[in-house]
Amino acid sequence: MPQLTIRGIPAERIREVSQPMLEELAAICECGTDNFMIDCMETTSVFAGQRVDTYPFIEISWFERGTETRDRFAFALTKHIHAIGIEEVELAFKIYSEDAYYINGKRFNLL
Amino acid sequence: MPQLTIRGIPAERIREVSQPMLEELAAICECGTDNFMIDCMETTSVFAGQRVDTYPFIEISWFERGTETRDRFAFALTKHIHAIGIEEVELAFKIYSEDAYYINGKRFNLL
Amino acid sequence: MPQLTIRGIPAERIREVSQPMLEELAAICECGTDNFMIDCMETTSVFAGQRVDTYPFIEISWFERGTETRDRFAFALTKHIHAIGIEEVELAFKIYSEDAYYINGKRFNLL
Numbered sequence: 001m002p003q004l005t006i007r008g009i010p011a012e013r014i015r016e017v018s019q020p021m022l023e024e025l026a027a028i029c030e031c032g033t034d035n036f037m038i039d040c041m042e043t044t045s046v047f048a049g050q051r052v053d054t055y056p057f058i059e060i061s062w063f064e065r066g067t068e069t070r071d072r073f074a075f076a077l078t079k080h081i082h083a084i085g086i087e088e089v090e091l092a093f094k095i096y097s098e099d100a101y102y103i104n105g106k107r108f109n110l111l
Numbered sequence: 112m113p114q115l116t117i118r119g120i121p122a123e124r125i126r127e128v129s130q131p132m133l134e135e136l137a138a139i140c141e142c143g144t145d146n147f148m149i150d151c152m153e154t155t156s157v158f159a160g161q162r163v164d165t166y167p168f169i170e171i172s173w174f175e176r177g178t179e180t181r182d183r184f185a186f187a188l189t190k191h192i193h194a195i196g197i198e199e200v201e202l203a204f205k206i207y208s209e210d211a212y213y214i215n216g217k218r219f220n221l222l
Numbered sequence: 223m224p225q226l227t228i229r230g231i232p233a234e235r236i237r238e239v240s241q242p243m244l245e246e247l248a249a250i251c252e253c254g255t256d257n258f259m260i261d262c263m264e265t266t267s268v269f270a271g272q273r274v275d276t277y278p279f280i281e282i283s284w285f286e287r288g289t290e291t292r293d294r295f296a297f298a299l300t301k302h303i304h305a306i307g308i309e310e311v312e313l314a315f316k317i318y319s320e321d322a323y324y325i326n327g328k329r330f331n332l333l
Contacts, residue, residue, distance in 0.1 A: 001312075003279070007150055011266035011273065019271045033270065037277050039229060042153035042264035044122035048144065049130045051122065055148050057114070061314070070211060071218060078216035090112075092172065093211035100292060100315040105300035107293060118261055153264035155233035159255065160241045162233065166259050168225070181322060182329060189327035201223075203283070204322035 001096070002029065002062035003037040004077075008054035011040040013084045021080040028072050029065065056081065056089040064095050112207070113140065113173035114148040115188075119165035122151040124195045132191040139183050140176065167192065167200040175206050223318070224251065224284035225259040226299075230276035233262040235306045243302040250294050251287065278303065278311040286317050 002025070006014060022033040029035075045054040058077065065073075074091050081089045098109040113136070117125060133144040140146075156165040169188065176184075185202050192200045209220040224247070228236060244255040251257075267276040280299065287295075296313050303311045323330040 011268055015268040015271060015273060018268045022270060036269070037267065037279065038269060039265040039267050039276055042266075043150040044153075045148065045150050046122055046126040046129045047147070047149060048133060049126060051126060054150055057148065067210065074213040074218070075216045078213065082215075088215060090215075091213040092207045094205075094207075094316075095211075096314045096316075099289065100317075102296040102300065102313040104304075104310060104312075105297045107296070154261040155264075156259065156261045157233055157237040157240045158258070158260060159244060160237060162237060165261055168259065178321065185324040185329070186327045189324065193326075199326060201326075202324040203318045205316075205318075206322075 001035060001037070001101075002060055003039070005059045005061065006038065006040045006057075007043045008045075008056040009040065009058075009081065009084075009086055009089075013086070014038060014040060017080050017084050021077065024076045024080070025073060028069060028076060029062075056086050058089065058091050059094055060091060061094045061096055063098055063101075112146055112148070112212075113171055113184075114150070116170045116172065117149065117151045117168075118154045119156075119167040120151065120169075120192065120195075120197055120200075124197070125149060125151060128191050128195050132188070135187045135191070136184060139180060139187060140173075167197050169200065169202050170205055171202060172205045172207055174209055174212075223257055223259070223323075224282055224295075225261070227281045227283065228260065228262045228279075229265045230267075230278040231262065231280075231303065231306075231308055231311075235308070236260060236262060239302050239306050243299070246298045246302070247295060250291060250298060251284075278308050280311065280313050281316055282313060283316045283318055285320055285323075 022036055026033040043054045045052050101108040133147055137144040154165045156163050212219040244258055248255040265276045267274050300311060320331040
């Protein structure tokens with residue numbers, strides 16, 4: 001955590017930008033880069049009777065960090081995605097609860 | 112948004128029904144069809160020691176629209192899925208918050 | 223439901239352990255094993271400029287069952303994952319609402 005689950009952007013493009021992107025996002029979160037997971041999903045998208053390119057979308061799963069941090073995170077992440085030539089991207093933050101997250105069987109809020 | 116994330120139904124089947132389905136769902140949401148994303152996920156499912164077909168399941172990610180709209184949306188979506196010969200399908204609605212959703216770096220509730 | 227959405231663990235490994243795992247999890251939930259879905263997702267992960275193995279992660283989507291059941295569920299699930307040689311795994315529980323879940327178009331809390 002945080003976990004970036006990506007659709008509609010090739011993993012190869014994300015790989016290119018991943019190092020500076022993670023460094024900036026980790027600084028915003030005040031955690032190490034090794035807390036992050038970046039997973040690109042295989043999807044097939046359809047629209048109006050056609051197969052279409054999947055719209056670039058990133059779901060960020062994390063513990064709530066407040067509006068200011070979220071705004072900065074979203075701005076930085078979007079900047080790096082734009083920098084690899086993806087002109088439009090939407091982000092949604094999904095909140096995991098610390099009492100419903102387990103690392104090797106141990107509840108996070110008890111660690 | 113709304114975003115339909117589908118597992119257990121081939122994209123090709125969804126493609127066939129996508130145009131009338133989107134028109135009906137967009138009318139229920141009072142938005143344009145181009146607000147929708149339909150993404151079919153690659154999954155491998157297992158049950159009781161066997162590989163099995165993935166159970167047809169659709170997660171709808173959207174902003175909360177209330178029970179009446181949700182009921183109508185679920186009924187219409189299910190009808191279209193049944194019409195392509197998928198006899199059983201389950202739907203779950205996942206709520207994104209307008210203050211935690213970003214389009215090109217800009218927070219949705221400020222757009 | 224419950225629905226286990228898995229990334230970073232091959233479906234073949236999950237298949238091997240699925241029968242005893244489901245029996246134990248179903249006993250904890252006091253439901254039948256046939257209520258469960260186990261879906262392994264295709265992902266490509268990156269980190270720090272490299273393609274990397276996806277970190278083992280399971281999202282459990284269910285209706286809220288309280289802390290004690292969740293702790294037991296997490297402990298049992300983790301035990302089975304460790305038993306197939308996956309040394310590290312993280313779990314997150316995602317709550318679906320009974321009034322936003324539909325089976326064949328019928329709202330769950332009305333069934």
